[in-house]
Amino acid sequence: MTVHVMTPEEVTKKVINKEELFILDVRNESDFQDWKIEGANFQYLNVPYFELLDGVEEILSKFPADKDILVVCAKEGSSVMVAEMLSEAGLTVSYLQGGMKAWSEYLEPVKVADLKDGGELYQFVRIGKGCLSYMIISNGEAAIIDATRMADVYVDFAESKKAVVTHVFDTHLHADHISGGRMIAEKTKATYWLPPKDAEEVVFSYEPLEDGNEVMVGRTPIRIHAMYSPGHTIGSTSFVVDDQFLMTGDILFIDSIGRPDLAGKAEDWVGDLRETLYTRYKELSEELVVLPAHFMIIDELNEDGSVSEKLGVLYAKNHGLNVADEAAFRKLVTENLPPQPNAYQEIRKTNMGKTTPDTEQQREMEIGPNRCAVR
Amino acid sequence: MNTDKFLDAKGLACPMPIVRTKKAMDELSSGQVLEVHATDKGAKNDITAWVQSGGHELLKQEEENDVLKFWIQKG
Numbered sequence: 001m002t003v004h005v006m007t008p009e010e011v012t013k014k015v016i017n018k019e020e021l022f023i024l025d026v027r028n029e030s031d032f033q034d035w036k037i038e039g040a041n042f043q044y045l046n047v048p049y050f051e052l053l054d055g056v057e058e059i060l061s062k063f064p065a066d067k068d069i070l071v072v073c074a075k076e077g078s079s080v081m082v083a084e085m086l087s088e089a090g091l092t093v094s095y096l097q098g099g100m101k102a103w104s105e106y107l108e109p110v111k112v113a114d115l116k117d118g119g120e121l122y123q124f125v126r127i128g129k130g131c132l133s134y135m136i137i138s139n140g141e142a143a144i145i146d147a148t149r150m151a152d153v154y155v156d157f158a159e160s161k162k163a164v165v166t167h168v169f170d171t172h173l174h175a176d177h178i179s180g181g182r183m184i185a186e187k188t189k190a191t192y193w194l195p196p197k198d199a200e201e202v203v204f205s206y207e208p209l210e211d212g213n214e215v216m217v218g219r220t221p222i223r224i225h226a227m228y229s230p231g232h233t234i235g236s237t238s239f240v241v242d243d244q245f246l247m248t249g250d251i252l253f254i255d256s257i258g259r260p261d262l263a264g265k266a267e268d269w270v271g272d273l274r275e276t277l278y279t280r281y282k283e284l285s286e287e288l289v290v291l292p293a294h295f296m297i298i299d300e301l302n303e304d305g306s307v308s309e310k311l312g313v314l315y316a317k318n319h320g321l322n323v324a325d326e327a328a329f330r331k332l333v334t335e336n337l338p339p340q341p342n343a344y345q346e347i348r349k350t351n352m353g354k355t356t357p358d359t360e361q362q363r364e365m366e367i368g369p370n371r372c373a374v375r
Numbered sequence: 376m377n378t379d380k381f382l383d384a385k386g387l388a389c390p391m392p393i394v395r396t397k398k399a400m401d402e403l404s405s406g407q408v409l410e411v412h413a414t415d416k417g418a419k420n421d422i423t424a425w426v427q428s429g430g431h432e433l434l435k436q437e438e439e440n441d442v443l444k445f446w447i448q449k450g
Contacts, residue, residue, distance in 0.1 A: 028424045030420065030424075031420065049390050050390070050393045050421055050424070051425075051428055053393070053397050073389070073390075074389065074417055075389060075417070077390055077391070078390040081390050
């Protein structure tokens with residue numbers, strides 16, 4: 001039998017289409033427990049590759065006959081070895097190209113909407129890590145919001161749409177992933193906007209993003225309206241795009257809300273978070289479609305792979321928006337928080353421009369899920 | 376530390392550091408110590424877990440200029 005290669009893009013299609021897949025994850029147990037490829041109809045077997053050096057006979061009976069089998073490891077090498085052993089034993093298997101490293105970096109562009117004046121809005125779903133970023137395209141111009149460090153993906157995408165990147169935004173100083181905003185702005189000569197209260201320590205120049213700022217994209221303009229919405233960080237800023245979409249950054253997600261502790265000030269920022277979620281957003285139209293900067297679980301994906309929901313629906317269904325008692329809310333967002341993202345302090349320093357790790361180091365820092373929310 | 380065998384696995388990518396470690400261990404007898412040097416970062420967790428599952432003992436582990444060093448006593 002031959003060994004096949006499956007790309008992160010192909011696996012992503014299986015996630016979105018809720019297809020079946022049997023994953024043999026050959027990383028060690030703690031890495032697997034911490035973070036794995038999630039799919040509604042995926043089945044898993046975790047056996048570290050180093051327990052299979054003497055042969056795969058012992059696990060052969062555990063594979064279903066009627067499902068595609070994918071072998072996964074951290075960086076591909078071990079999965080190739082195990083896939084070859086399984087193939088020699090008579091199974092048809094694939095390995096994941098580039099391993100979890102590539103899985104973490106893959107971005108799936110999903111079109112969210114056509115905008116009023118002929119523009120388009122795309123969501124870039126970083127399926128392996130749960131990060132969401134956005135591109136607004138209108139009349140030959142593009143704006144990018146909350147870009148990941150895979151800067152070329154956005155630059156190439158804009159080029160394929162014959163658009164020039166004119167504005168790059170970060171809703172806040174990210175702690176879970178390294179921003180590609182500055183690099184994209186340097187490559188394209190676009191303006192890089194950051195909320196100044198989050199950017200007090202940054203060592204590069206940027207355009208300060210203030211409440212009420214309006215930025216136009218394209219000749220028949222798409223309006224991006226900045227709205228100060230502190231809570232996850234002190235500077236966190238939301239955007240209302242084309243009067244239809246509310247980009248909430250890490251403040252409000254589909255099934256959870258932002259955590260206030262990643263800059264070390266949970267107690268101070270609880271009040272801001274509550275004010276934003278229970279007062280500021282409440283004043284907006286319930287028809288606005290919320291586009292967050294993360295998803296936490298694969299169930300939050302819509303049928304087309306996008307992540308979005310009307311604000312009114314979130315006010316009805318999102319637990320974090322329905323905690324009437326202030327003390328209970330304070331407790332929810334400051335106690336029993338999930339573990340903090342891997343290397344989040346180093347990531348913050350990198351996003352401030354204080355440190356410049358190489359690509360391999362950046363990959364290591366970003367290992368694992370995003371963990372920016374509380375439910 | 377007293378070492379019976381030395382394995383240089385520097386520059387090797389996963390899974391080779393462990394494949395070589397296992398081979399070298401197969402040539403030792405119970406109680407003898409293998410010293411391994413590796414640069415693949417994944418080796419840190421993987422060798423530790425492999426040593427446990429194989430019934431060996433990790434006597435010492437240190438890191439020096441990006442080189443991971445392991446002293447493993449055969450079980």
